[in-house]
Amino acid sequence: AQSVSQHNHHVILSEAASLELGCNYSYGGTVNLFWYVQYPGQHLQLLLKYFSGDPLVKGIKGFEAEFIKSKFSFNLRKPSVQWSDTAEYFCAVKYTGGFKTIFGAGTRLFVKA
Amino acid sequence: GAGVSQSPSNKVTEKGKDVELRCDPISGHTALYWYRQSLGQGLEFLIYFQGNSAPDKSGLPSDRFSAERTGGSVSTLTIQRTQQEDSAVYLCASSPPGRNQETQYFGPGTRLLVL
Numbered sequence: 001a002q003s004v005s006q007h008n009h010h011v012i013l014s015e016a017a018s019l020e021l022g023c024n025y026s027y028g029g030t031v032n033l034f035w036y037v038q039y040p041g042q043h044l045q046l047l048l049k050y051f052s053g054d055p056l057v058k059g060i061k062g063f064e065a066e067f068i069k070s071k072f073s074f075n076l077r078k079p080s081v082q083w084s085d086t087a088e089y090f091c092a093v094k095y096t097g098g099f100k101t102i103f104g105a106g107t108r109l110f111v112k113a
Numbered sequence: 114g115a116g117v118s119q120s121p122s123n124k125v126t127e128k129g130k131d132v133e134l135r136c137d138p139i140s141g142h143t144a145l146y147w148y149r150q151s152l153g154q155g156l157e158f159l160i161y162f163q164g165n166s167a168p169d170k171s172g173l174p175s176d177r178f179s180a181e182r183t184g185g186s187v188s189t190l191t192i193q194r195t196q197q198e199d200s201a202v203y204l205c206a207s208s209p210p211g212r213n214q215e216t217q218y219f220g221p222g223t224r225l226l227v228l
Contacts, residue, residue, distance in 0.1 A: 032215050035200060043116070044204070044219040051215070094215060099169035101217065104158035
């Protein structure tokens with residue numbers, strides 16, 4: 001079955017620490033990949049996306065993600081987190097030819113000031 | 114401009130009652146999605162609309178769940194004979210046509226509690 005797995009449910013970091021959130025998806029052909037973020041009290045919003053081309057994509061607020069096809073992974077990174085990055089992060093995948101987007105269970109990030 | 118809106122924000126109902134949840138997508142967005150987010154879970158896909166038709170209803174958990182979209186705009190999700198396990202946040206998202214069609218814009222959700 002098509003699925004998305006996020007490795008960490010909760011992550012706690014101090015400001016200026018580096019961040020990497022893992023995301024793996026099951027094989028199912030060509031994919032479009034997304035990271036969405038939900039800040040406290042706000043709607044889910046797109047952080048970045050990969051459709052094709054350069055496997056290293058850059059998003060808003062200094063976030064980036066790397067698509068590694070051989071590992072079915074799309075990990076999210078940020079070199080130096082800020083307190084304002086405290087949020088829940090969702091990895092999502094859409095398999096080409098299908099209509100649904102499959103979301104991971106989310107990772108809650110808490111950044112200590 | 115206005116984003117995706119959903120109503121009501123919160124709904125408390127008794128087991129066995131029917132509920133209707135409404136979604137107003139961003140004007141001009143042709144695609145509309147419904148998701149369910151249960152406590153501690155990710156987003157569970159329910160249904161997808163392209164215009165008024167629903168080519169993918171595969172996520173609806175049972176025949177108590179139905180959805181419609183009229184005029185290519187507003188959508189309602191109806192849950193009949195609600196059960197306690199239906200308690201969740203129901204999220205709606207819409208997407209524009211064209212090159213950004215894969216980007217979904219989410220509403221604030223309706224928090225449903227079935228007692």
